[in-house]
Amino acid sequence: MRVPGCSPAALLLAACLWRLPPGRGAAGTEEVIVGEAGKSVVLVCRNVAERADEVDWFHGDPGAVPPLFSSNATLPDDARLSLVDNSSLRISALRPQDGGSYTCKEVLNRTVQEHRVRLLVASGPSSVTVSISPSAALPNGTVYVDKRDAVMFSCTSSSHPEPTMGWTFQPPSSPPETFTEVNGSSTVYTLQNLSLRFQGNYSCTARNPLSGSSRTSTKELLVYYPPPSVPRCWAQTAQVGLMLQLVCNWPGGYPHPVLQWTEEGRDLENSSWVVNATGTGDSHVEMLSSSRLFHGKEFKCVGSHILKPETAEPTCTVQIKAPSLATEPLKTCFVGGTVSLTCQVMESNPPARISWLRNVSQPEAEIQSGGRYLVTQEGSVSNLTIQNCSHDADEGYYVCKAENPVGLKEAYVSLTVKKPVNIVGVVGAVVVLLLVGVLVIVGIVLYYNPFLCLKGSIFR
Numbered sequence: 001m002r003v004p005g006c007s008p009a010a011l012l013l014a015a016c017l018w019r020l021p022p023g024r025g026a027a028g029t030e031e032v033i034v035g036e037a038g039k040s041v042v043l044v045c046r047n048v049a050e051r052a053d054e055v056d057w058f059h060g061d062p063g064a065v066p067p068l069f070s071s072n073a074t075l076p077d078d079a080r081l082s083l084v085d086n087s088s089l090r091i092s093a094l095r096p097q098d099g100g101s102y103t104c105k106e107v108l109n110r111t112v113q114e115h116r117v118r119l120l121v122a123s124g125p126s127s128v129t130v131s132i133s134p135s136a137a138l139p140n141g142t143v144y145v146d147k148r149d150a151v152m153f154s155c156t157s158s159s160h161p162e163p164t165m166g167w168t169f170q171p172p173s174s175p176p177e178t179f180t181e182v183n184g185s186s187t188v189y190t191l192q193n194l195s196l197r198f199q200g201n202y203s204c205t206a207r208n209p210l211s212g213s214s215r216t217s218t219k220e221l222l223v224y225y226p227p228p229s230v231p232r233c234w235a236q237t238a239q240v241g242l243m244l245q246l247v248c249n250w251p252g253g254y255p256h257p258v259l260q261w262t263e264e265g266r267d268l269e270n271s272s273w274v275v276n277a278t279g280t281g282d283s284h285v286e287m288l289s290s291s292r293l294f295h296g297k298e299f300k301c302v303g304s305h306i307l308k309p310e311t312a313e314p315t316c317t318v319q320i321k322a323p324s325l326a327t328e329p330l331k332t333c334f335v336g337g338t339v340s341l342t343c344q345v346m347e348s349n350p351p352a353r354i355s356w357l358r359n360v361s362q363p364e365a366e367i368q369s370g371g372r373y374l375v376t377q378e379g380s381v382s383n384l385t386i387q388n389c390s391h392d393a394d395e396g397y398y399v400c401k402a403e404n405p406v407g408l409k410e411a412y413v414s415l416t417v418k419k420p421v422n423i424v425g426v427v428g429a430v431v432v433l434l435l436v437g438v439l440v441i442v443g444i445v446l447y448y449n450p451f452l453c454l455k456g457s458i459f460r
Contacts, residue, residue, distance in 0.1 A: 145224065153202065202221055230316060275288065318349070321349040322409065331416070335420060340384065341384040341400075
């Protein structure tokens, strides 16, 4: 970089300049060159003529230091120095101590011309170190943090002079955004109340203000959070076939948790009686054959999350139960009347399917709603309502059947259909009998004591 003659302090602030034409004065010329440590630089001797007899280079003022290199075949002590075109000085593998003032002195027919070069050696940034804490890393190097933590981002770099440090954030599928920039070898900031929108690539760039060289380090950040509660699990009957489904659900976390069903401490998924196992997001379902199920058997779902310690794995337990029933064993209906048969499942896990059957005419035919029959169910209670009762068609035993993958339970209800009684006739007969009874009693009393009637007439 060449800059017009000016003070070194001003040059350090001119970070964007690289090479500009040299300035000229009465005593010769002077320019500023910027080189990078470890690389090569050529210091050109200005005003040199084609017929110059001798060109000497000095590291400092010619009157104060001996020549560094001369075109008259004087070899330098430093092998990194060489002469280009018999006039320009080439310095290889630059070091910080190579910086300073250089003077080339040209001798031409007793005329001396001098050209001064100020060499500034810039180094770095040699490394950029990004730290995010508290955090942990995935096997691929991606960093993840807990959104409940206050997360500190720090970046350090070394260079001469001190670099300019800048942070950029690039969300997924979005352009990068610069959000802070400082002058110095380190920068630190803290983020709180993180959410998923803070996920993305965080890049720290260190730039040397003198050479313009820069180096960037990028960290991909994921924001995780555990489910707020414990897993929830239950048993249900598969829609196709009489098989048991164990469902475990643990929502509210990111990423999705790992859920595992166990039976007596053993992984259930690898057992021979598992028909199918599916996991989608926050849920895990295993379908079991009913051949090895029995009343009271327990299954446990164990949940794990990347932010939950292994010593405190949340669990939930399911105990399967065969159904048990409660009914009214005897019911009566009058011919032409209506009656309801009730059947209640007292316990069952998973919930049992309730159906009504006739064990006389069609023992395997399930009674469906329609015609004179109405089947309703509310919760674990099922009702069979029979309208317009018929002695020939409806009297007999009815079966309440409750079934789940664990077992089957049946209960019998006996229905008696009677002819209706003429209530008016019965009441009339009772009244007549009462009147006859009263007359008989009065007649007996008067027969044995006729003076009661006379005494009644005397008192009047």
